[in-house]
Amino acid sequence: HGALYLILSLFGAAGLFVLLSAEFLAAVQVLVYIGAIAILIIFAVMLTRSMTRLSEVFNRQWWLSALVAIGLFVLILVGVILPVFGSMDTASVAPNVATTVDLGVALVDGNQYVLPFEVASILLTAAMIGAIVIARDNE
Amino acid sequence: MVPLWMYLLVAAALFCIGAYGVLSRRNAVVILMSVELMLNAVNINLIAFWRYLTPQNMSGQAFAAFVFVIAAAEAAVGLAIIISVYRSRRSVVVEDVNLLKG
Numbered sequence: 001h002g003a004l005y006l007i008l009s010l011f012g013a014a015g016l017f018v019l020l021s022a023e024f025l026a027a028v029q030v031l032v033y034i035g036a037i038a039i040l041i042i043f044a045v046m047l048t049r050s051m052t053r054l055s056e057v058f059n060r061q062w063w064l065s066a067l068v069a070i071g072l073f074v075l076i077l078v079g080v081i082l083p084v085f086g087s088m089d090t091a092s093v094a095p096n097v098a099t100t101v102d103l104g105v106a107l108v109d110g111n112q113y114v115l116p117f118e119v120a121s122i123l124l125t126a127a128m129i130g131a132i133v134i135a136r137d138n139e
Numbered sequence: 140m141v142p143l144w145m146y147l148l149v150a151a152a153l154f155c156i157g158a159y160g161v162l163s164r165r166n167a168v169v170i171l172m173s174v175e176l177m178l179n180a181v182n183i184n185l186i187a188f189w190r191y192l193t194p195q196n197m198s199g200q201a202f203a204a205f206v207f208v209i210a211a212a213e214a215a216v217g218l219a220i221i222i223s224v225y226r227s228r229r230s231v232v233v234e235d236v237n238l239l240k241g
Contacts, residue, residue, distance in 0.1 A: 065162035127212035
């Protein structure tokens with residue numbers, strides 16, 4: 001069930017991206033995250049099902065992790081978000097936003113982000129080859 | 140327009156929920172799902188900052204796109220490792236992968 005709820009929250013994040021005028025990234029989120037990664041996770045859940053009911057879902061230090069997580073959240077909220085950005089008024093949000101065309105130009109422009117773009121493609125190829133090699137059944 | 144700190148709040152909450160999941164669950168697949176949730180929260184943060192502070196400059200969206208790429212690559216390799224470990228040890232509980240333990 002956890003994977004299905006993850007899919008739900010990924011859809012929610014895609015909705016947030018649309019609200020923030022990043023429609024291309026919202027589409028990318030739905031396609032890549034939900035269409036590929038969530039499906040991969042569901043496959044992994046199906047393939048590793050020897051224990052259909054774990055004896056203990058949480059490990060031995062779950063209360064400490066809860067404390068750390070809540071402490072981190074409070075720290076981020078009180079220390080960073082509210083003092084620095086709490087007083088930012090919403091009227092100063094610029095109405096003219098760069099569009100998807102600008103993102104496409106930025107990713108292949110020689111002065112902008114073409115180098116990370118190419119490196120990212122090499123990374124994806126390497127990850128794909130690595131995943132296939134790791135998960136292959138050595139007969 | 141919603142104030143910026145609300146988006147940051149949502150992103151921080153998602154990040155902390157993901158951190159709690161990574162630190163406290165025993166199933167390796169669930170830990171990987173929590174890591175993806177944390178990366179998602181980071182992306183929300185990036186896009187919110189981009190939209191509110193520098194909507195003309197495409198750095199924010201490009202950065203978020205690269206975070207997507209990294210997350211996808213890491214999810215693929217991580218799940219391959221989990222499946223391989225399951226094949227040899229028959230268990231996805233991370234506490235059972237303790238061959239290096241002294």
